[in-house]
Amino acid sequence: MSTFYSAAEDARLTLANLTDAVTDLAVPTVRLGVTGLARAGKTVFITALVHNLVHGGRLPVFQAASGGRLTSARLQPQPDDAVPRFDYEDHVAALVNDRIWPESTRQVSELRLTIDYESAHFFNRRFGRGRLHLDLIDYPGEWLLDLPLLTKSYAAFSASALKRARAANRSSLSAEFLGLLAETKPDAPESEQDAQRLAAAFKAYLANCRSDAHALSMLPPGRFLMPGDLDGSPALTFSPLEFPVDAAAPRAGTLRAMMERRFEAYKAHVVRPFFRNHFARLDRQIVLVDVQHAINAGPAALSDLEDALGEVLTAFRPGRHSWLSSILTRRIDRILFAATKADHLHRDDHDRLQAILRRLVNRGIDHARFKGAKVEVLAMAAVRATREATLRHGGQELPAILGTPMPDERLNGDRYDGTAEIAMFPGDLPDDPAALFDRPANTATTPAGAAGPGHADPALQFLRFRPPELDRTAEGKTLSLPHIRLDRALEFLIGDRLA
Amino acid sequence: MTESTPPPGRQSVRKPAAFRLDDKTVQFEEEPAADPLTAEAAMSDEAGQAIALQRPAPPAGRRVRFGTWIALGFGGLASLAVGLAVDNLIRDLFARTDWLGWTGVALALLAVFGLLGLLIREAVALARLGKIDGLRERLEKAAEDDDAVAARGALGDLIALYKDRPETARNRRILSGHMREVIDGRDLVGLAERDLLAPLDSEARRIVLNSAKRVSLVTAVSPRALVDLLAVLFENVRIIRRLSALYGGRPGMLGFLRLIRHIGTHLALTGGMAAGDSLASQFLGHGLVARLSTRLGEGVVNGLLTARIGIAAIAVCRPAPFVRTRGPTVSEFMSELMKAAETGDTTSGGI
Numbered sequence: 001m002s003t004f005y006s007a008a009e010d011a012r013l014t015l016a017n018l019t020d021a022v023t024d025l026a027v028p029t030v031r032l033g034v035t036g037l038a039r040a041g042k043t044v045f046i047t048a049l050v051h052n053l054v055h056g057g058r059l060p061v062f063q064a065a066s067g068g069r070l071t072s073a074r075l076q077p078q079p080d081d082a083v084p085r086f087d088y089e090d091h092v093a094a095l096v097n098d099r100i101w102p103e104s105t106r107q108v109s110e111l112r113l114t115i116d117y118e119s120a121h122f123f124n125r126r127f128g129r130g131r132l133h134l135d136l137i138d139y140p141g142e143w144l145l146d147l148p149l150l151t152k153s154y155a156a157f158s159a160s161a162l163k164r165a166r167a168a169n170r171s172s173l174s175a176e177f178l179g180l181l182a183e184t185k186p187d188a189p190e191s192e193q194d195a196q197r198l199a200a201a202f203k204a205y206l207a208n209c210r211s212d213a214h215a216l217s218m219l220p221p222g223r224f225l226m227p228g229d230l231d232g233s234p235a236l237t238f239s240p241l242e243f244p245v246d247a248a249a250p251r252a253g254t255l256r257a258m259m260e261r262r263f264e265a266y267k268a269h270v271v272r273p274f275f276r277n278h279f280a281r282l283d284r285q286i287v288l289v290d291v292q293h294a295i296n297a298g299p300a301a302l303s304d305l306e307d308a309l310g311e312v313l314t315a316f317r318p319g320r321h322s323w324l325s326s327i328l329t330r331r332i333d334r335i336l337f338a339a340t341k342a343d344h345l346h347r348d349d350h351d352r353l354q355a356i357l358r359r360l361v362n363r364g365i366d367h368a369r370f371k372g373a374k375v376e377v378l379a380m381a382a383v384r385a386t387r388e389a390t391l392r393h394g395g396q397e398l399p400a401i402l403g404t405p406m407p408d409e410r411l412n413g414d415r416y417d418g419t420a421e422i423a424m425f426p427g428d429l430p431d432d433p434a435a436l437f438d439r440p441a442n443t444a445t446t447p448a449g450a451a452g453p454g455h456a457d458p459a460l461q462f463l464r465f466r467p468p469e470l471d472r473t474a475e476g477k478t479l480s481l482p483h484i485r486l487d488r489a490l491e492f493l494i495g496d497r498l499a
Numbered sequence: 500m501t502e503s504t505p506p507p508g509r510q511s512v513r514k515p516a517a518f519r520l521d522d523k524t525v526q527f528e529e530e531p532a533a534d535p536l537t538a539e540a541a542m543s544d545e546a547g548q549a550i551a552l553q554r555p556a557p558p559a560g561r562r563v564r565f566g567t568w569i570a571l572g573f574g575g576l577a578s579l580a581v582g583l584a585v586d587n588l589i590r591d592l593f594a595r596t597d598w599l600g601w602t603g604v605a606l607a608l609l610a611v612f613g614l615l616g617l618l619i620r621e622a623v624a625l626a627r628l629g630k631i632d633g634l635r636e637r638l639e640k641a642a643e644d645d646d647a648v649a650a651r652g653a654l655g656d657l658i659a660l661y662k663d664r665p666e667t668a669r670n671r672r673i674l675s676g677h678m679r680e681v682i683d684g685r686d687l688v689g690l691a692e693r694d695l696l697a698p699l700d701s702e703a704r705r706i707v708l709n710s711a712k713r714v715s716l717v718t719a720v721s722p723r724a725l726v727d728l729l730a731v732l733f734e735n736v737r738i739i740r741r742l743s744a745l746y747g748g749r750p751g752m753l754g755f756l757r758l759i760r761h762i763g764t765h766l767a768l769t770g771g772m773a774a775g776d777s778l779a780s781q782f783l784g785h786g787l788v789a790r791l792s793t794r795l796g797e798g799v800v801n802g803l804l805t806a807r808i809g810i811a812a813i814a815v816c817r818p819a820p821f822v823r824t825r826g827p828t829v830s831e832f833m834s835e836l837m838k839a840a841e842t843g844d845t846t847s848g849g850i
Contacts, residue, residue: 060677061686347681393516411517424517461515484681
């Protein structure tokens with residue numbers, strides 16, 4: 001059944017790709033997927049990318065722009081009519097005028113940027129169109145955690161979800177849900193009320209895990225946290241149940257049968273359309289990771305992030321791009337892993353941040369390289385909110401950053417109001433990333449709920465900063481958004497298509 | 500990082516700290532003054548601080564060079580002989596009449612001053628060449644290790660090298676702008692190549708091409724082999740001098756000799772590699788042209804050899820390695836030379 005289904009799915013994908021290939025003959029298109037777990041900075045990345053390209057920002061490492069070959073870039077109506085448009089204008093206004101970070105990604109959205117350029121090669125200049133559509137597809141990384149569910153049965157899903165819920169670092173968070181589960185008999189007659197209660201408790205547990213203090217990431221199913229328009233529908237009202245993995249098929253009319261049916265419905269109506277309509281049609285992918293957020297919350301959050309990223313990366317279909325393969329199946333031939341918010345660190349620490357990220361996504365890198373895709377790891381900041389300075393304090397030289405912290409951020413018992421500018425030294429990242437992961441057993445197993453972020457590393461503390469104040473020209477035009485290594489990311493992601 | 504496991508390579512754990520900029524506890528300062536109190540902090544802006552110059556380790560100690568000793572010994576002896584002769588001459592002059600003697604002293608002093616001036620200039624020129632060599636090594640290493648701090652230091656020196664060249668002012672400013680941003684080491688060196696050195700590179704290419712064209716032309720029309728030889732020698736000396744001046748070295752006599760030695764080494768080292776990529780085409784081309792005329796063929800070959808020396812000279816004189824581009828190749832000059840040879844282009848160059 002499932003083999004037949006996937007064959008049919010593949011045929012449909014091939015057909016869609018053939019259509020795309022034909023339209024590509026006129027003007028080539030690059031579909032760039034932008035993803036990352038919640039608050040990784042997806043929206044800011046897209047906004048900054050478009051703003052810098054459209055307004056001719058400072059992009060010295062991006063060869064096409066700095067060499068003067070990029071004639072113009074402008075926004076165009078997007079090709080997929082059923083997908084919401086990425087609200088670029090509002091996000092820019094939020095960043096530039098109100099100095100707040102734009103609202104987070106709640107659903108898939110898309111934006112088409114058309115770039116006119118002059119090729120550096122004689123042949124392409126002569127016969128190429130000199131135009132490229134860049135389709136930016138923004139989707140929540142949590143949804144990626146759903147893709148592995150496609151191959152899982154309900155029994156396997158239940159087993160792994162419960163195992164995670166009972167792990168030492170989550171047991172205090174999941175107590176309520178587990179208590180409810182203990183009272184429930186899977187073979188009891190089905191009841192909508194029971195299902196709703198269980199699902200609500202399960203959702204509450206997932207939401208708890210995601211809160212700042214714990215910053216856990218491995219929380220499938222993704223739609224439970226970002227329901228979109230399906231909120232309250234039966235497909236989103238299920239939860240794992242306690243029963244042996246090799247149990248016989250449930251009798252019709254039991255709670256377990258109902259849950260299993262809904263799980264299958266979730267796969268069919270939520271996961272598969274996302275995979276088919278968006279995910280399987282990407283050419284390039286950037287995965288944004290907020291490493292500092294996880295470091296703030298401690299080693300448990302870091303290793304959870306590692307698991308989640310490992311899971312996410314197995315969902316990609318990387319591979320070498322060839323002429324035939326590009327017509328029949330799309331493969332992601334370049335993946336960039338970017339540690340965002342590098343501006344919250346002094347530049348001396350960027351290499352270390354990169355090493356930590358490399359360690360986090362190690363599995364994915366190996367997988368993608370093996371399949372023939374190019375992979376790069378980068379510490380970047382799509383919008384640079386801070387400046388750098390050197391502090392001398394207590395006989396030490398501290399590499400510090402200057403910026404305005406977000407309202408209600410705290411450090412050393414001091415609370416900031418969102419207007420005061422501070423100079424801050426966040427602590428040194430370790431030279432060896434493993435030091436952040438492998439903690440002495442007693443600190444790693446401290447009940448996570450007990451002391452909030454108290455169990456995190458006291459030698460490292462990151463604050464969130466407000467977007468920077470932008471200079472304006474005499475005519476009141478805002479200058480381009482400052483960034484760190486956005487140009488290098490662009491060069492890697494689309495530089496070769498503009499060569 | 501807990502206290503029990505200090506990170507390797509760092510002396511102590513530095514705790515996170517933050518200071519409000521409107522507080523009295525923060526002093527803004529240009530130059531580091533007295534140490535701030537425990538609860539206070541002093542702050543200076545980023546520029547200059549990030550450029551912790553990491554001088555490369557000095558090259559490994561050389562072996563004792565007896566040749567140098569011999570040269571020193573004989574040189575000293577010769578100088579003594581000259582000094583003795585001058586001394587004797589002046590004594591003789593004083594013995595004849597006083598004013599003749601004083602004239603002699605004045606002339607001798609003049610000569611000594613001249614010699615001193617010459618020596619100082621040579622020394623400065625040599626130091627400058629040494630600086631360029633050192634710069635190239637540092638940039639190469641910075642690009643290889645992707646080390647932003649080292650690259651910033653070396654590029655600062657590169658900009659200083661071209662400070663008295665007004666035509667590079669705009670490019671220097673662009674590069675300084677890049678250096679203020681957070682860019683990785685290899686990218687920075689690549690940017691320097693594109694934004695600061697590219698105009699110089701194209702000028703260098705033009706110098707080499709013109710010389711090669713002239714050599715091939717002279718070879719083709721000259722009546723005697725001796726004339727060829729002199730022309731080739733003259734052009735090569737000229738290429739090296741002009742390239743060195745273009746890239747910021749001002750070689751004197753000794754510096755020039757040193758450059759020639761480096762170029763010789765470079766040619767010997769790269770000769771093997773170049774044989775694969777271009778020698779075949781060179782002689783193929785030679786064969787074709789030689790069918791038209793033997794002298795024309797010789798001209799092309801001589802021109803190519805000149806071009807090859809020019810390429811080696813570029814590699815030796817340029818204060819930065821080729822990181823993003825590949826640098827000029829013989830085959831690039833080949834087509835131009837062939838064109839010039841076939842059309843009997845007499846307008847090229849400026850003789």
